[in-house]
Amino acid sequence: MNAKLLALALAAVLAAPTAFAVDTGRMNREIKQAEFYLKEFENEVSRQRGGQKMIWRSKNDALTRIQALRESYPGNPDVEKLFQRARVALMKSKGEYTEVDPAWTVYKANEENLRKIIAAAGQKAWDDLVAQHKDEFLEKAFPAPDSAQVTLDELKDKYVILEEVQYPAHQFYGATSEYVAEGKPSQGWWFIDIAKRQWLGPYEAVKRYRRNVDSSMQDVTKWKLLGRITDLAAEIPEAGENKVGSLQFGWVVTPVALMVPDHVTAWYDANGEATGTYAGEDQVAAIKDGWYTVKEIPADVTPERLMEIFMTAIKEKNFKLYQDCIDPERRKTEVAEDLVRYHWDLHQERFHNEYVHATFGKAKISVIKGFDEGNSLENFFLDQKQQDTLKKIEGQKVEEAVVESRALTETGKQLGSPVEHRLVRRGGGRWYVVDYAPRF
Secondary structure (H helix, E strand, O other), X not given: OOHHHHHHHHHHHHHOOOHHXXXXXXXXXXXXXXXXXXXXXXXXHHHXXXXXXOOOOOHHHHHHHHHHHHXXXXXXXXXXXXXXXXXXXXXXXXOOEOOOOHHHHHHHHHHXXXXXXXXXHHHXXXXXXXXXXXXXXXXXXXXXXXXXXXXXXXXXXXXXXXXXXXXXXXXXXXXXXXXXXXXXXXXXXXXXXXXXXXXXXHHHHHHHHHHHOOOOOOOOOEXXXXXXEEEEEEEOOOOOOOOXXXXXXXXXXXXXXXXXXXXXXXXXXXXXXXXXXXXXXXXXXXXXXXXXXXXXXXXXXXXXXXXXXXXXXXXXXXXXXXXXXXXXXXXXXXXXXXXXXXXXXXXXXXXXXXXXEEEEOOOEEEEEEOOOOOOHHHHOOOOHHHHHHHHHHOOOOEEEEEEEEEEEOOOOEEOOOOEEEEEEEEOOXXXXXXXXXXXX
16 A cells, blocks of 8 residues: 555544544433423424424424434434434424325315306306396496586486495495495596495395305405496595595495306395395205205214214205204304304305314213213212112203314315314203314
8 A cells, every 4th residue: 555545544544533532421411402302392292182383392402403413423322213203203293194085075076066057147147137237338437427517317227337346445434325435536436335235135145155155255355246326425435434535426326236256146136035146046055955965963973973964064065954063052042143153154264275174083971960870980889769869859961072173184184283172962862062163
């Protein structure tokens, strides 16, 4: 071996780390510190029970320390054990995953098909309404006719289409009515009268559509409106009581129909029960009936199965079944029913935007009122006569079940930690959902 190669080999040997170069005490301290943070991270992950968090308190401390240990002490068995534990904890922190069943998302395809049917019916209804009044339309909405040059008699009962009615953004209370303003001083103003049934009927119809048909339609901010000119008013088109602008003349428009393009068309129906309907509304119930995989609740339903039915009712937009799942004690007044409908809307949005399915754990059942035949410890000390006496004096037995749900996304990922739902059974009857508001 020549001198140059010998020098290089010697330099390599001297530069290589040896067991004698390791400060064992320091290494052990660093391993213990890293393990402390790893345990904290593992405990955090365990508490989430399959859910994911935005911020983990100990994650970065644990991972950076273990990374440094593995780079400093390659091959050390204690370090390797920490590394493997960290890999497991890190993967669990990303959330649990489940293989996706295609049946979970059938409800979305059904909803989209129904949306297309109602949207097509709505477009046809809109076109028909416009055609009925084709000879009575203003040529264009803007600039609006100048009230200094055109009289009300010339415009009254003519029709106009307003393409971007911004409600509730442009809503205001005026001296003569409640309006939505559309326009500006340089182009003129339209004041859409929303205080009367001609607006309220179609508006409520659109809300029914959103509740019963189409969760993809979020709160509408811009409407397309077909209206009839009925008056001229001088108003300050500003929200709030302290108006600082000047009076503006605007043509008052009474709504005839509302449209949300690609979704729904609704119109005023003076003879209808709700004074408003949407195109295709009479078809919805029959179409949806063909979707339903569950139509009634068995008398002997278990808490776990009731929660599955409750979820199915929401996904399949079966509002009546949803109501039947809920404890009648929570639905006694109209205010209570309004709250049930409010949370129905929230559930619809979540199953459209956040998760597509949920799985349910085994129910934990306890007696919260009355005699508990299942309490083997107490009943060990009571004879049959004493037990019968307690049954009489303690009244109707009320049982509570707690069932945990785990929400799953379209990719099968668990969303958040498990959520508890409470159910009740009175006098050995049927189970009902008490906590109908919590998310899954």
